[in-house]
Amino acid sequence: MKIAVIGGGLAGLTAAAYLSEQPTVTGVLFERSPQLGGRAFTYEKAGFTLNYGAHAVYGLDRHTISVMEKELQLSFGSRQVDKRKVMYEKHDQLSPAPLDFVNLMKTDILSPRQKMRFAAEITAIITNIHQLKHYPTLGHYLADSEADENVKELWEHLVCSNFFITPEDARKVPGHVISKYYHNLFLSQRPVNYILGSWAVITNQLKSKMEQSGRWELAMQEGVDGIRYEGGRYVLTTKLREESFDNIVFAMPVQQIIKLLNDTPWEPFMTPYANNKATEVMVYDVGLSQVVARPFSYISDMNNKLFITDVSATDHTLVPEGGQLLQGVAYLSDDFDTEQERKAYLDERTARMEALFDKHYPGWRDAIAVKRVSKKAMVQSVKNIAGNKLLPVRIENMPFYFCGDGCQGKGELAERAFSSARDAAAKLASAARAGLPELVGI
Ligand SMILES: Cc1cc2nc3c(=O)[nH]c(=O)nc-3n(C[C@H](O)[C@H](O)[C@H](O)COP(=O)(O)OP(=O)(O)OC[C@H]3O[C@@H](n4cnc5c(N)ncnc54)[C@H](O)[C@@H]3O)c2cc1C
Structure with missing residues (x-):
């Protein structure tokens, strides 16, 4: 089976690295820019290593990167952010962020009674009995909750900081998304870590895996600008080539996938995802x-x-x-x-x-x-709020596979890119092993 992966960010590299372990699969990874990494691209300037997107890993011990570490034999160091030095500032008052029970007891942003209430909320999330998961959004839950304003504000602020969104958007995050996310994070022994040396430590190893297999080609500065179905295969065009494949993995922001599939027979499948906001x-x-x-x-x-x-x-x-x-x-x-x-x-x-x-x-x-x-x-690429729709790794009756941080998967941000890519690769690998022609051309 010959596969094309379009996009050399965390998702595309992960999918290609997993697929490169399949002896019956060959492939090409197309990346339109001169470097790999996408939004996790790392560069050096005046002795500093700068990331485009930061390399914090939330809940490292329960994170997909730890699964990949074992499955792909990745090797990286990490360091925990000092929880006692993670602070919230409110009305000029500085206080430890209530990341765990120790900080929660120390914080000044809640009164002793409010701390008890918030501790009870954390316990309910950990034990999976919190009612939040039954509410359409955090806003609906908070409106029903009889908690004090400070407790409500804390919930909202936690979601703002982990999802990188405004309070207005935090209230729109579905209840089940929040309860799953914090179930994982509150149970983690390693809530916020950095991969020492930045994302490049990971992307370099994923790239090496592909190269060492001898079955994958890296096509740099080759943006895919067209796709068509011809003779039972999918033909991709770039400014340098035209090449046919048995299947395609789209590993780009959802907005760019939609653009690439415009005016193709697959355009209508993408309509439900067209109004997503990043x-x-x-x-x-x-x-x-x-x-x-x-x-x-x-x-x-x-x-x-x-x-x-x-x-x-x-x-x-x-x-x-x-x-x-x-x-x-x-x-x-x-x-x-x-x-x-x-x-x-x-x-x-x-x-x-x-x-x-x-x-x-x-x-x-x-x-x-x-x-x-x-x-x-x-x-x-897709803000995980009510009204937006994450792209599935597979869409019914559509031949392709999708991965990236706008797709369905575990976690948020980079974890969503890793987990959806791992899922796409596993699905394709099982098709390759079964010798199935994974082709449903239109
Ligand atoms: C400021 C900031 C801070 C962040 N902080 C964190 C953090 O602390 N922790 C965390 O987990 N995540 C963080 N993130 C999020 C993380 O960086 C992204 O979730 C992740 O990098 C997305 O990877 P991706 O592979 O899904 O997409 P991308 O990185 O966007 O990769 C897509 C790739 O496809 C290529 N491409 C697009 N179109 C084509 C085409 N037609 N042909 C060929 N190639 C194409 C692009 O050039 C790109 O390289 C942060 C992001 C930002 C911006």
Whole structure:
């Protein structure tokens, strides 16, 4: 069986690495840009290692990357973010984020009675008896809940920070999604970790697996721009070639898949996914020539919905001797009538972000060695809120396979890319082993 994987991000590389273990499968991975990694692309600048998307892994011991570590014999180091230095700031008051029972007891954002209430909520999530899973959204649950406003705000803020979304969107996340996510996270012994050395440590190994198999080709700077069905096979076109395959794995953001399948016989299958909105944030990365302050590992501003991570406090491998790498992220609303309104909003978010840096990292402006600001970075191609529809790994009566962070799978963000890709590869591998012609051409 000859397979094409379109997209060389975390999802495409994962799918191809798994498939490269199948002796009867050959393949080509097409990547339109000059480098692999997609939104997890890593680059070096002035001695700093910068990621486009950050490399925090939530619930490492229960995460798909740990399954892949065993199955694909990956090797990587990781380090836990110091939970005692993860802070929430509310009305100028700093307090440990209630990530576990120890922090929960220490936090000042809840009264003793509210702490008991929140502890009971965590226990119910862990034991899987929380009513939240029966509610269409977090907002519906909170409206019904008799909890105090502070407890409701805490729920909302937790979801904002793990899903990278605004409070308005947090209220739209389905109850079953939240209860599953936090069931996993609260049970984890390793809630927030960094892969030491960035995502490149993973992507390099996935690439090596493909190359070592001798059955896979990497087609770099070859964006796929056309697809058709001909003679029982799928023909892909790029600016350099036309090649036919038995099956295709689409490993790109859902919006780009829809674009590629426009004006093909498969366009109608994509209609239910056409109105999905992506999760977008503003990212403010600064590499500093020296450590200007290290009051915490992570500070989340509850009033303004933005956070700063001292990435190098956990992953020291990313900075030159004595340097510091800070990443600011602001959740973004996507509801604007005019471009002017959107621009004013982004300017306001930037000013607030810089004010948060000024407050906790005095002197940061004078120590800047590297700076990268992106006012619109796509964290997840489909925001996991009611009204949006994640793309299944397979769509009934459609021949292709889909993976990426906009697809159905376990977890959110990069975990969704890994888990959907692993699933797509497993389905294709079992078809290849059974010798099934996985072709349902139109
Ligand atoms: C600011 C930010 C912070 C983040 N932080 C975290 C975090 O801490 N933890 C976490 O788990 N996740 C995080 N993420 C999310 C994570 O980076 C993404 O979920 C993940 O990288 C998505 O991988 P993917 O393979 O699904 O998609 P992509 O990375 O988008 O890969 C798709 C690839 O397909 C290629 N492509 C597209 N069209 C074509 C075509 N026609 N032909 C050939 N190639 C094509 C693209 O060039 C790209 O390389 C963050 C993201 C951002 C932006």
